[in-house]
Amino acid sequence: MFEHATLPPPPRLPDLSQEGPFALFLDFDGTLVDLAPTPDSISVGTTLADDLATLSERLDHRVALVSGRAIPDLQRHLGSLRVARAGSHGIARELADGSLLGEVPAPLPDDATQALRDFAAAGGFALEQKPHGAALHYRSDPSLEPAGLAFAQDLAGRHQLEVKRGKSVIELVRPGVSKEGAVRAFMQVAPFAGAMPIFVGDDVTDEDGFRAADELGGFGILVGDRTPTRARYQLPDAAAVHDWLGL
Template identity: 60%
Template structure:
């Protein structure tokens, strides 16, 4: 598999016209941790992201699998465009909603997933838009968790999303690509070249949408099959590229 080149500098891209940045959070702006709550974001990350947004005339959005209230718990108030819950909850920088807010899962589904997690050794996470099984502390749990979650998703008519040592259930109809498309239809983002930066398989939808709209994706981390056309080695390289 041939490696991908690093992206052109932001200064170069801006010299060619307006740029819109869509940034994943975990594994992209902050290093991954054994559990979602154990991350240690860079100091003053919210102010730094806002400064980046100001440099791009407001065309920066954080697009994460986390619920937005959980994201803010780790960053503090984040006064830029943002999409949580894998793109199903989009807010403009002024906190106005794009589309509908995410729906919670049925309580029976949550109960079944939580009971399974406790019995089999997964870490269970309840989210505003769904629920997740984490197994970073024991990767051998993957097949068992995937089998159970696939059956539960099929029974309940839900989407299953996979990430790095996480399996998540949520209502169908939204992904990170749909968030990119929603933001690109707003006055602030319209007409810019979209660039999506992310590390996980859930970011592939964002890469595809950015490409479809005339931009490109930037894969963060080790090389793999991807819709991205550029790559950066890790969080440090992302922060350097963004000049954060």
């Protein structure tokens, strides 16, 4: 069990603006929307995409979504995106105008994807297939975790892949994929370059984003409770994130 983190709330955005330009990197599930039993059962506010676009305009377009979800899946839930985004844990990156940042990432090997599909169907997992990875969800039945983890680790070893853990999810990705990489890539280009990075997220995979923000002169904000964490500040839930962002 994680102990409860006891971190102070972050400074207000108007106060941060007085210190110079900053960039916001925002996780999606558990940060901008509440977690749900399955990836497709989340509840997304009808104005969230417009609200994020307005926020991005106020910050001279220095706002990026950095999600474990694939970019097409984010668009399916949010509609047209007018902010920068990184999907599949940061490996697929697009600027606000839709232009690609970096190379087109490779998908998982076909036989690995088929093995995951067969295992999920037989084992009671919800399979989330992505252009550049795949995830086994088991929020509806936490007892599935040991079998899912053992299978994923074996499959990863046979195909030179990596396993990423999250809240009731086990994911297979290509080596080196992380939200840290996404933050560092965005921070090298306009309009992000030269700003102070702030990463907001709730899950273990967001610790990579916290690390990048911290090492680049900014900080992380943990949503919910978890320790250990590299975050400097804390907000209790997605509603508090919306309040802090002014959405």
